[in-house]
Amino acid sequence: MKRVAELERKTKETQIRACLCIDGDGRCEVTTGIGFFDHMLTLMCVHGRLDLTVTAEGDIQVDYHHTVEDVGLVLGQALSQALGERKGICRYGYAVIPMDDALAKVAVDLSNRPYLYVRAPSPMPRQNDFDLSLAKEFLRALAYKAGMNLHVEIAYGDNWHHMIEAVFKGLGRALRQAAGLDEGVVGVPSSKGAL
Structure with a gap:
């Protein structure tokens, strides 16, 4: 049985509908009105095998x-709902x-303890209206609503697009590992017995 969640969020600032x-x-169909962001979400999905x-x-x-x-808030909430009780997941991804x-x-x-840490070169080059601060806002919202401990390091780079792209591809791959099911895990993967 596939793990799926569908959500809608409406505020005075945004209206978002998502299915994960x-x-x-x-497979990815994303329309946010922000071309670069759509591109990054697509890369995350392709490399994470997320629909x-x-x-x-x-x-x-x-x-x-x-x-x-x-x-980010909607996708984080959808990820948390799709994970359910998080039984049998690998939990960690890198x-x-x-x-x-x-x-x-x-x-x-995927510990159910949200945290975000981002380390990037300073100053971070900017090449269009979507910069590192926006990427951080997405990552923070995603991590906190998903109950995810997320650490990101951009070790180096010259091209802003390439640096952010590497992060979103890496996020997809790490999520695929962490959310994957481990047949050897009974219940949740924690010595506490709960996540």
Whole structure:
């Protein structure tokens, strides 16, 4: 049985509808009005083998912040719902992704204890309206609603696009590992007996 969640969120700033299957094939249909963000979510899904449908309408005439953050909130909540009681999951995932000049490392623990840590080169180059601060807002919202401990390091890079792309690809791969089912795990993977 595939693990799936479908959610809708409406505020005065955004309207978001999403369906996430964590046991998918990497099929992705994303429309947020932010082209680069759509591209990054697609990469996350392809490399994580997540099936995702997202439609988002937001106040992007103001800026991208509300839409990016709220998509993260919805996807995090969907991920948590799709994981259910988290029985039998591998729990941990890790990926090191090279993308031309850039290298990113992503570590995930689906512990139900949310935390985000991001380390990146400073100053981080900016090449369009979607910058590292927006990527962090998405990651923070995703991690906190999913109950995920998420650590991201952009070790180095010259091209902003490549650095962010490596992060989203790594996130997909790490999630695929962590959410994967381990036949040897009975119940939840914790010495406490609960996540």
